[in-house]
Amino acid sequence: xxxxxxxxxxxxxxxxxxxxxxxxxxxxxxxxxxxxxxxxxxxxxxxxxxxxxxxxxxxxxxxxxxxxxxxxxxxxxxxxxxxxxxxxxxxxxxxxxxxxxxxxxxxxxxx
Amino acid sequence: xxxxxxxxxxxxxxxxxxxxxxxxxxxxxxxxxxxxxxxxxxxxxxxxxxxxxxxxxxxxxxxxxxxxxxxxxxxxxxxxxxxxxxxxxxxxxxxxxxxxxxxxxxxxxxxxxx
Numbered sequence: 101x102x103x104x105x106x107x108x109x110x111x112x113x114x115x116x117x118x119x120x121x122x123x124x125x126x127x128x129x130x131x132x133x134x135x136x137x138x139x140x141x142x143x144x145x146x147x148x149x150x151x152x153x154x155x156x157x158x159x160x161x162x163x164x165x166x167x168x169x170x171x172x173x174x175x176x177x178x179x180x181x182x183x184x185x186x187x188x189x190x191x192x193x194x195x196x197x198x199x200x201x202x203x204x205x206x207x208x209x210x211x
Numbered sequence: 212x213x214x215x216x217x218x219x220x221x222x223x224x225x226x227x228x229x230x231x232x233x234x235x236x237x238x239x240x241x242x243x244x245x246x247x248x249x250x251x252x253x254x255x256x257x258x259x260x261x262x263x264x265x266x267x268x269x270x271x272x273x274x275x276x277x278x279x280x281x282x283x284x285x286x287x288x289x290x291x292x293x294x295x296x297x298x299x300x301x302x303x304x305x306x307x308x309x310x311x312x313x314x315x316x317x318x319x320x321x322x323x324x325x
Binding site: 132134136141142143144145146149189193195197198199200201202203204 | 215244246252253254255256259267269299301303312313314315316317318319321
């Protein structure tokens with residue numbers, strides 16, 4: 101059973117658009133929710149992360165929205181660029197435990 | 212800044228052979244995690260070590276073993292390789308007991324079993 105459910109599986113947006121990727125989790129013990137960006141053949145790179153004590157976090161063009169009661173969180177990418185084309189993974193963990201990843205979203209930003 | 216180092220970056224083996232993957236964590240990081248990522252799949256946790264002791268175990272086959280050494284580097288030993296073991300293997304590190312949850316991933320080792 102997938103502990104972190106991610107959608108959509110793939111996403112195509114125009115340059116300048118705002119792709120939104122959603123994740124949902126079941127385990128209420130999770131208290132750390134990172135997003136990773138991965139290019140083909142490369143390791144996942146941390147983009148941004150949030151903890152349940154805040155509902156939103158913004159770093160540059162990336163924003164996480166977090167809804168603790170719904171057990172959902174999402175990634176918004178503002179002013180998306182072709183260079184943002186990659187696979188994005190949400191993940192969850194509790195203190196110092198292994199990350200549980202979503203299935204990933206393949207984002208394509210077209211000019 | 213120094214990152215996680217993995218070697219080799221690419222490895223080709225025959226079925227039933229053995230392989231050893233190495234991971235050098237970010238300096239001063241004491242916790243290492245191993246993940247396996249199949250084509251088009253999400254990373255799956257295999258095993259982790261904190262201060263040279265196994266801390267968590269995931270979906271690691273019995274044919275695989277791992278350890279963390281006194282300098283905190285880790286090695287993943289894989290025996291009786293199967294075609295299905297072909298995947299990207301990532302190592303990640305962090306400071307285990309500091310409360311820093313962020314895991315930093317290495318570039319991975321691409322293992323191909325023929």
